[in-house]
Amino acid sequence: MTERSPLAPAAFPALPDIGGVTLRIARAQYKKWDRCDLTYVELAPGTAVAGVTTQSLCPSPEVEWCRDALPLGQARALVVNAGNSNAFTGHRGRAAVEAIAARVARHLDCVPSDVFISSTGVIGVPLPIDKAEAGLDAAFAAPPCSWEDAAATIMTTDTFAKAAVTQAVVDGRTVSLVGIIKGSGMIAPDMATMLGYIFTDAAVDAPFLQSLLASANRSSFSCITVDSDTSTSDTVLAFATGAAGNAPLASFEDAGADAFAAALADLCRQLAHLVVRDGEGASKFITITVDGATSDTSAHRIALSIANSPLVKTAIAGEDANWGRIVMAVGKAGEPADRDRLSIRFGGTEVARCGLAVDGYDEAPVAAHLKGRDIAIDVNLGLGDGRATVWTCDLTHGYISINADYRS
Amino acid sequence: MTERSPLAPAAFPALPDIGGVTLRIARAQYKKWDRCDLTYVELAPGTAVAGVTTQSLCPSPEVEWCRDALPLGQARALVVNAGNSNAFTGHRGRAAVEAIAARVARHLDCVPSDVFISSTGVIGVPLPIDKAEAGLDAAFAAPPCSWEDAAATIMTTDTFAKAAVTQAVVDGRTVSLVGIIKGSGMIAPDMATMLGYIFTDAAVDAPFLQSLLASANRSSFSCITVDSDTSTSDTVLAFATGAAGNAPLASFEDAGADAFAAALADLCRQLAHLVVRDGEGASKFITITVDGATSDTSAHRIALSIANSPLVKTAIAGEDANWGRIVMAVGKAGEPADRDRLSIRFGGTEVARCGLAVDGYDEAPVAAHLKGRDIAIDVNLGLGDGRATVWTCDLTHGYISINADYRS
Known part of the structure; x- marks a missing residue:
């Protein structure tokens, strides 16, 4: 499927930079293809994180890793591998995830649990650790890239790169929320899946960000279906760097919390719609x-x-x-x-x-x-x-x- | 789909007559087609009946009619209309069912609740009463027909006529069970559905026949799926005429009850498999x-x-x-x-x-x-x-x- 979906937007949207977020891509060559397939996102110290993951009872080790790290509420990096989902790979798959987290933690001088990891693609083949590590080293050395490059690098059988943006005024400052997403439910061959990442320069406490994301998820990602097949790796993560300098949002009592929640919900709905618009074979x-x-x-x-x-x-x-x-x-x-x-x-x-x-x-x-x-x-x-x-x-x-x- | 399914059996099976069962078919012309589309089965007085119907919360009036009549446990006739499911047709659909039952009851001098009725085909169009009544009158006057003719007349988009047979020794007598069936789940256009009818010359009390059919259903019809879509009209009815002359089966204490139950379960499984083998587009x-x-x-x-x-x-x-x-x-x-x-x-x-x-x-x-x-x-x-x-x-x-x- 290289033909662009007839439901795709006319163009990739214009997206602002998000303070505290640096995007890089590299070629890990998880498959024999001529494209980047590893996305590395560096996040400023102090970035809060929230996430929702698949309810599958057979999740990938990446999903288990994220579930374990999410309650700590902080993130320094995101790594997304495309071309291999690393699902159903037992202890070898788990070892690959741990190796990636360790490599990034050493590079950033942070703890491994600050590193969030997703993989998407073929199931049942352990992610090759040597390719992941070489890919990471190449990414560390690469110049920063655009949102469109990052959105394209997380794709598998997607027919277009997907992103959306919203803004809100919080504490007198305009904050931006940018999201990138890939997949269309469990509809791609080889169990490619839905992965979504949201970045904002707003300062938001992790527990509040988690409750806002869970709520937004219920009216967006949980309301789309392409083929009723639920993936082993579905993950949506939201990162709040705080670079906008607003007083951190911790509850709906805080000025701007309503506006931020509405902007987050709007962004999630936009991203969810993009996934449906790239549903395999979709014409309506x-x-x-x-x-x-x-x-x-x-x-x-x-x-x-x-x-x-x-x-x-x-x-x-x-x-x-x-x-x-x-x-x-x-x-x-x-x-x-x-x-x-x-x-x-x-x-x-x-x-x-x-x-x-x-x-x-x-x-x-x-x-x-x-x-x-x-x-x-x-x-x-x-x-x-x-x-x-x-x-x-x-x-x-x-x-x-x-x-x-x-x-x- | 006039092409025969590649999974169809080589030929229609050889089937015995069942004492107390007389089959007739006629042209009600529910659709513009050159074929019989009304099946009328006359059952000897004293025939016991059992049935299972769709769990849909939007059932057809035929399903409601059968549900109401089943607890009475007795049957004198079965009418099956093909080409119009009469589902979602409100009071007009109900009136058609009542008219059919009244016409047959008058013909056989029985009560309307002795008449079991199914319809399969397009949804949302009330079954035309005039066509049904004219079709019934033609069927009353028609000569008896074969199992294969009856099995073909209940078809809609099925690609082959489906039937199966089993036998059991009960009370020293060999009893036969013959079943005919149409459809393949909810996979045909216009909501054609699964309808199955089982006829036996064994004498079986209606409550025991109901419990045996419910049990057989759980390991046969409830274990098939073509496309996950559950119809509004699914119905399986079993009729026991008693013509074999065995002492009526009323519980598993009775000699031959185990053999009869096994034969019924085997027949249901055969019929269920035939439905899957005619699944729309099926190649495996x-x-x-x-x-x-x-x-x-x-x-x-x-x-x-x-x-x-x-x-x-x-x-x-x-x-x-x-x-x-x-x-x-x-x-x-x-x-x-x-x-x-x-x-x-x-x-x-x-x-x-x-x-x-x-x-x-x-x-x-x-x-x-x-x-x-x-x-x-x-x-x-x-x-x-x-x-x-x-x-x-x-x-x-x-x-x-x-x-x-x-x-x-």
Whole structure:
């Protein structure tokens, strides 16, 4: 998949530098390819860190390393390896992670737990320590690079480099948040995964940053799906360097905390959408909103049941307003639903209401909506106030070609 | 999809008549097609019935009708409409079901609750009562037909007519069980579904037949998946006419009850396998066995997580021993699992053990196995005695073509 997704933004965004963040890339040659595949980010002393990781019970050693280091709340470096996920590699995989942390800690004169590490790519092959160490040494010696270079270096089968930016005024200072991200759920061959990194010059205490990230995650990364397959390595980390010089944010009582939280949530949503827009084989970006559920959690489960249904996804690929498949997906979700109160809209046009097709609804606007790139499906259950929105893409021949038509 | 599935049996099986069962078919013309689409089965007075239906919370009125009638335990007729599922059609759909039951009850001089009804096909369009009634009248006047004709008449997008037979000795008499079935989960366009009907000349009390069917269902129909989409109309009904003249089976204390239960379970498994073998776009029949789980239920959930993973299914389509995707699917199942105890076999060859790829395993037998039509994946979790087997098919371009490449 070298062809750029039809859902990709027109261009890579203009991004500000973030004080305290220095990006470098190098060639570790984890695969036989002519590109950089190791990203090394140096963070100023005092940088706070927060993170969320996959809920898979078979996580990679990188994920376990990050989980162990996150409660300490501080970071000096991030290393991202592309081309090898190092997942399911036992003690050899763990040794590679420890070797990387040790090498960086020696270089920066910090403790190994200050070093955050991710890897993405083929599973089951231990990350070669010699290549990682040589790659790190090359990165240490390399000149700083751009956001776009870093975003491209963490890619595997992604078709475009993904980044977003937001700003907020905190304590009288404008702080910036920049995020880079790769992958599109668990949709790439060889278990490439979703990895996201957020950098801000705001000063934020680590525990508060963690609570803000967890909250933002719930309305962004946890609300996207490409193919229902959850990776072993999904990781999102947020680093706050404090270079903006604001009084550190420690709670919502602090001036600017609300603005920062909103900016972080906005950034996470932007990044999550970029992942869906690079979904393997995707030709449509689909927003599914469920209203009227018995709770927000119930609405979320029903929305995901719709978003993960192969029949719904293929219907959208076929530009078919097949609302019967949506009824099916609501029915199988196992959440409270009443067939005779259900209503469904495509692009705002109601096609089914109270358990029946709407007699003689105008098909023209629905057909026109489904021919577009951005599809809106709204479901009202008519039971309560529960509400949720999730985002997904359609299921096309492209997905099958990428995942079945060749040996990995 | 008129091309016969490559996984279809060579021929329709030879099936015995079942005393007390008379099959007839007719053209109700629910769709514009040149074929019979209404199946009418007359059952001798005293026939016991049992059934299991979809767990969807948005079921069709036919499913609701059967659910209401099943506790009464007796049946005189079965009507199956193909080409229109009558699901999500509100009071108009309910009226069609009531009209069908009334017409048959008048014809047979029985109560409407003796009439069992299923419909399969497009969703959201009320079943036309006039066509159903005219079709029934034609069926009443038609000569009896063969099992193969009946099995073909309940098809929608199925590529072959499906039936199976088993026998058992009960109370000194050989009883026969014949089943016909259509669909392949929720994989056909327009929400065609899985409908199965089992007929036996054994005498079995309805409550005992219900308990045997529920048990057989748990190890057959509940263990198959094509695309994870659960239909609004799934129904399996078992009819026992008693024409064999055995002393009625009422519990496992009765002679022959074990043999009958085994024959019923065997028949259900055969029918379930036929559905998978007609999975849309299927090119491989996949048996997934999970051992060593903390419980049978946990093993079942993990096996289904593997069977429903688009990445596992596309890997098998690509004849790729991508066991990393199996680790992923185990990890996302949410059930107890320990990465470092997990082992995985393809066709009996161990490729991963204790959280690591098996060094230098012989790839030749694995590659040869994956080129075949019947694929075996065995996962051992190394935690306990829980065990489960499920069956599925691969995910190919055929599935996308059938479900996305045209408007339904």
